[in-house]
Amino acid sequence: MGYEILPQPGFPLSLEDEISKLLKLVDHEFIPPLSSRNSTMQQVFNESDRIDDMWFYHRQLRAQMNVFIVSEQKLAGLASFNFLLHIPDIGECAYLTTIIIHPSHRAKGLGRILYEEVAKILRDRGATRRLVTRTWSTNHSHLPLLEKMGFREIHRLKDHRAPGIDSIYFEWNV
Numbered sequence: 001m002g003y004e005i006l007p008q009p010g011f012p013l014s015l016e017d018e019i020s021k022l023l024k025l026v027d028h029e030f031i032p033p034l035s036s037r038n039s040t041m042q043q044v045f046n047e048s049d050r051i052d053d054m055w056f057y058h059r060q061l062r063a064q065m066n067v068f069i070v071s072e073q074k075l076a077g078l079a080s081f082n083f084l085l086h087i088p089d090i091g092e093c094a095y096l097t098t099i100i101i102h103p104s105h106r107a108k109g110l111g112r113i114l115y116e117e118v119a120k121i122l123r124d125r126g127a128t129r130r131l132v133t134r135t136w137s138t139n140h141s142h143l144p145l146l147e148k149m150g151f152r153e154i155h156r157l158k159d160h161r162a163p164g165i166d167s168i169y170f171e172w173n174v
Helices: 013-029 054-062 110-124 143-149
Strands: 004-009 065-071 074-087 091-101 130-136 152-162 165-173
Touching: 004 110, 013 054, 013 074, 013 091, 054 091, 065 110, 074 110, 091 110, 110 130, 110 143, 130 143, 143 165
Parallel strands: 091 130
Antiparallel strands: 004 065, 065 074, 074 091, 130 165, 152 165
């Protein structure tokens, strides 16, 4: 099974349905679920802001730079990022807001491929070499990848997502 990498701003029309399906499929693997967020860069997570509508998150992804991995014309994974952003307590950086691998394509190195492709885009465009992403402290599938790739923890928000679940920001100098 071969993979094709498609870096581009926004979404290709040919993948629009695949993107919607993937977001719905993995929605509740995220803490909080993607459908409850009003932005890909949401800073405050609380029940009163919960919206239960994937459209807000979907629209935010469309406005960012995206890298897609496709296999047999089906979406296998995506990474979405901003070239330059100022994040409170972090500073200026390229910010990877979302990385998703379709469950049937996991444990095949696609997360690493997506991160490496984002790094290549940043280098090729002369953008900042500081890539930041965040995840939650119980995300046991993502944390080992970040560690293996050399990301380092730069900021932690205790109990930010729920009691006992911290938000952790990581940095990678690409």
